[in-house]
Amino acid sequence: MSAIPVRSATEVRENFSAYLDDVARKSPQAIKRHRDSFITMSAEHINALLTEVSLTLTYEVEHDGTYSGTLEELGLSANAASLPELATTLALHLFEYAQDYLEDFNQYFFSPNRRKHFPYVMKAVAQHDLAAVVALFKYA
Numbered sequence: 001m002s003a004i005p006v007r008s009a010t011e012v013r014e015n016f017s018a019y020l021d022d023v024a025r026k027s028p029q030a031i032k033r034h035r036d037s038f039i040t041m042s043a044e045h046i047n048a049l050l051t052e053v054s055l056t057l058t059y060e061v062e063h064d065g066t067y068s069g070t071l072e073e074l075g076l077s078a079n080a081a082s083l084p085e086l087a088t089t090l091a092l093h094l095f096e097y098a099q100d101y102l103e104d105f106n107q108y109f110f111s112p113n114r115r116k117h118f119p120y121v122m123k124a125v126a127q128h129d130l131a132a133v134v135a136l137f138k139y140a
Contacts, residue, residue, distance in 0.1 A: 004027070004028055004029065004039065005022070005030065006029075006030040006037070007019065007029065007030070007031055007032070008031070008033070009031055009032070009033035023040050023041060027045075029041075046122055046126040047123070047126050050119055050123045050126070053120060054136050054137070055071045055073055055074070055120060055137050056071070056138050056140050057069050057071055057072075057087060057137040057138065057139050058072055058140045059083065059086060065081075066079050066080060067080055067082060068086075069083075069087075071090055071137070073116075073117070074094070076093045078093060087137055088134060090137070091133040091134045092130070094124050094133060095124060098121040101114070102121065102125070123136060
């Protein structure tokens with residue numbers, strides 16, 4: 001018994017457009033293929049699921065007036081001429097990291113020190129633009 005609608009892979013393949021419409025307009029959906037199950041959800045659903053996920057940007061002003069900062073949860077660091085530029089640079093680094101993470105998913109997800117990054121990666125890729133990623137940052 002499942003609380004989420006479950007369809008067979010064959011049914012989804014035969015009615016793919018309707019399946020995607022249901023995911024986008026109704027609710028997350030599940031696919032069952034042999035012994036494997038998959039859940040499909042929209043970016044809006046992912047954002048709702050990960051509402052509490054944010055990133056802490058710690059920074060300091062260097063002696064030359066530049067800003068150095070780190071996204072603490074991920075260990076991504078950068079240096080920039082201003083705080084807004086630092087946040088944008090770190091958001092770009094986050095996008096690059098998320099792309100690497102998802103392209104080599106098994107290496108990252110099954111590494112004990114990187115598995116905990118998965119919610120941050122998914123939260124980043126669910127954003128519609130760079131400004132939305134920067135809005136995830138909490139400054140410390």
